[in-house]
Amino acid sequence: MNRWITSIVSTMSLWLLAGVALAPTPDAVGRAGILQDAEGAAERTTWFFYRVKWGHQGEFLDLYQKNHHPILKAQLGDRLTDIKTYVPTYHGDGRADWTFAVALTFRDVEAMTGPSGEAAIARRLYPDQERFHLEEGRRFEILDAHWDVPLTEVNLDTRQPASR
Numbered sequence: 001m002n003r004w005i006t007s008i009v010s011t012m013s014l015w016l017l018a019g020v021a022l023a024p025t026p027d028a029v030g031r032a033g034i035l036q037d038a039e040g041a042a043e044r045t046t047w048f049f050y051r052v053k054w055g056h057q058g059e060f061l062d063l064y065q066k067n068h069h070p071i072l073k074a075q076l077g078d079r080l081t082d083i084k085t086y087v088p089t090y091h092g093d094g095r096a097d098w099t100f101a102v103a104l105t106f107r108d109v110e111a112m113t114g115p116s117g118e119a120a121i122a123r124r125l126y127p128d129q130e131r132f133h134l135e136e137g138r139r140f141e142i143l144d145a146h147w148d149v150p151l152t153e154v155n156l157d158t159r160q161p162a163s164r
Contacts, residue, residue: 071118
């Protein structure tokens with residue numbers, strides 16, 4: 001699984017560097033088989049990958065669980081429809097591309113790209129803002145890397161192949 005995700009991330013990075021549009025045009029949506037709900041507003045999923053510095057995985061998970069996960073949970077039912085978190089089961093091939101991943105499913109593209117309201121949620125959930133900012137600073141201090149991968153789901157049962 002780790003190699004598969006790495007392959008997807010690498011491919012999408014190359015698309016971005018090559019200037020390939022990741023958002024489909026409206027007329028390509030049906031042809032591409034991109035899944036949508038009855039109103040045509042598709043849920044959107046983004047994977048957030050983190051590579052934590054060696055030896056700090058437990059500390060990172062503690063800080064994420066304490067400070068950021070509650071902010072995300074506060075958005076469930078409004079902006080977010082699902083939150084899933086992952087760690088690799090095995091060390092993989094030794095490249096350690098990521099050590100923690102979060103999959104957020106947004107209700108639609110507007111929820112994904114619009115204002116998050118997270119700052120107001122953080123102020124409400126964490127009255128000691130000085131401590132909150134110190135701990136969030138530490139969470140990012142112990143990272144080697146972080147990247148986001150917005151995804152567009154394709155239904156291969158309904159997708160029409162490009163004509164040749």
